[in-house]
Amino acid sequence: MQLPNRAARRLFLHRHALAEAPSGPGKGDDLLNLITRLGFVQVDSVRTVERAHHMILFARRPPYRPKHLDRLLHKDRSLFEHWTHDASVIPTEFYPHWRVRFRRDADALLHRWRKWRRDDFEACLNGVRRHISERGPASSVDVGEGEARNSGGWWDWHPSKTALEFLWLTGELAVCHREGFRKYYDLAHRVHPDAATGPIPHEANSLDWLNNAALDRLGFATSGEISAFWATVTRAEAKDWVEAERKAGRLAPVSVQGADGRWRACFARPNVLEQAQAAPEPPPRLRVLSPFDPALRDRNRAERLFGFRYRIEIFTPAPKREYGYYVFPLLEGDRLVGRIDMSGDRDTGALRVDALWPERGVQWGKGRQGRLEAELDRVARFAGLTGVAWREDWLRAPK
DSSP: EOHHHHHHHHHHHHHOOSSSSSOOOHHHHHHHHHHHHSSSSEEEOOOSSEEEEEEHHHHTTOOOOHHHHHHHHHOOOOOEEEESSSSEEEEEEGGGHHHHHHHHHHHHHHHHHHHHHHTHHHHHHHHHHHHHHHOOOOOOSSSTSSOOOOOOOOOGOOOOHHHHHHHTTTTTTTEEEEETTEEEEHHHHSHHHHHHHHOOHHHHHHHHHHHHHHHHHHBOHHHHHHHHTTOOHHHHHHHHHHHHHHHHOEEEEEEEEEETEEEEEEEEEEEEEHHHHHHHHOOOOOEETTTTTTTTTSSSHHHHHHHHOOOOOOOSSSGGSSSSSSSSEEETTTTTEEEEEEEEETTTEEEEEEEEEEEEEEOOHEEEEHHHHHHHHHHHHHOOOOOEOOTTTTTTTOO
């Protein structure tokens, strides 16, 4: 069974809610259904235009605004914050299956963090538990009074901060709200009373759910890609699951064609060709994607499918950057046609465009420029900016 590249891209984009015209209210049940469909949305603090999680949702629901996510997280409690491959917001209905993650994180973190912090943070666990149990929600600045602090990164965490993170990662605490981007934690059973105190699935059932849910959101995948989706199932567990499902007739091998014409062995549901045929043709509208968009999270997969090589350069020294500090990919139809270096200038109120690089073979004519300008006007309004300002030499040659 072979899945040609155009069909593979169409199915992949459909599974990532990018194959249909961006529409819908972007709040309430519609927003929750979108995040459930994606599986999770990565949270990131960088705000050159707007934070990554907000850009991800806006790309699919133009009426979306950050307050709509806040309501689901902090009032309705239909989402929770935890980890997949990175910090993410996740539907609370998935919470029971995160018990596997909690248990595995507890074992792994104790082993690693004892070497990092020795046993200092373990001595603080009961104190942090008692502080939050008696006084209510707390942030890292509220625990560990008298402990040394400075402004460095994770390696400078004081023991109580480390204990707080440990209790969150292992499920005893949950994020109850944020002030700015600072997390406040409370006891998990007070934040998510039903999910945190409900029945605990057998680990085998959770692993089966996680593997199935990953494949359904990817459309087709190797066992390694299935394992990496939630970053909870091990590669060996995913490989064993694929083999068992294949023998049971619930999975089938499929050769997926890359943008370069080469074929790669994957697995999919037996009706994957019909699924690809039924997927909608992506609209010609041009969209700005976050560097952390779910469709781009696996950089190697995106490069194979779309011929689009993307690397975030935040941590690359400026003289060594190929493009820029925080460059946004541009999606048009089923193609990634370029990347744009832009940022919100809060002093002038403008969305400042510094550079745009079309991909090789992409002509940047008037029609495409008009679609870009319409999209940037929408992005500017979304980010609370009043217009778009273009640097004189913004259009660059493809690299």
